Amino acid sequence: MAMMPGLAAQVGALGQGRVCARDTATARAAEPWRPALVGTGQRLHSTTTPTTETPMPHSTRITIRSDDIDSNGHVRASQYYNYAVHARWIALSQAGLSVKQLAAAGFSPVELDVSIRYLHELMLGDEIDVNTRFEYPSPKVVKVIQSAIRRSDGAVAAELISLTGLMNLTERKLVDNAAAVWRRFVRHPSMVDLPVTDEQS
Template sequence: MATPEKTFYEGQVLWAQIDANRHLRHSSYADFCAQARSNMLKKIGLSLTDFAKHQIGPILFREELIYHREVHLDEFIRVEVEMNKYNLKNSRFSFRHTIYKENGVKAAEVNVDGAWMDLKARKLTNIPADWQGYIQHIPKSDDYIAINE
């Protein structure tokens, strides 16, 4: 069953995204999830252009891919994104992405942990204080944890 408020990418699997085993290659899952996160940020009011103006960029510390079902050429997929952890003090985040096949079957889950980096200093940074309100509009998982330390 589709969850429109959590769906941030829908599209067809292209030839260039297929591996030698004739299914979606591993790095394509990460690409779809990165696009879904970008779409989600834009939808809540924070485009990557906004981050660029502040010389801030996302950095991932961990990316975990759990396969459930194969995805093949020309299939249509959709990617749901939900935040499952956020640290209010240092803007570190965790997202869960669920990739569904066109028939609604879960194909994969991708979990990432990351933070924001100051692109000039090349060090971790917080997002601007006035952006914290935007974070409230990100869909949260049922097991969401807010950390304030």
């Protein structure tokens, strides 16, 4: 989840549930991490009330584009990671994160470890929902659990687990309590599964 150039503008537009209307070639050159066409990120709905043990994931819809495809005719491996990173930023944006404020305060998310399981091919024109959950297993670490679901048949195309942290850019080290820092910069903590504090209970 390292900070990328042009991220603030991109996240701001995507937080409104649309893709920026600008030249595709220019956008891809400036932001090569940007994935395919994306719909409005949202919380999945359930007929039952989600519990704290099994929070409902945030969902971001993506349509596979021609420049996501490799010489084998399916989505290239690295693009699955780009989809996952993009979905995380959508979730954070809709939780009310201000990227400018986060950067101005001297913090940036960093990737510590990533594992990806490739389960089914994705082809040009496929639509997927990238479901994202956040866990806070230790003070310095945020665990991001994601799955890419093919909408045509419900097949799980990929599963991703990332361990991330927040770096203090002045001290060049991870902050001691990532959840506490994230809470300072989001307006809707429950959207990124931040645990309830004593003040909120």
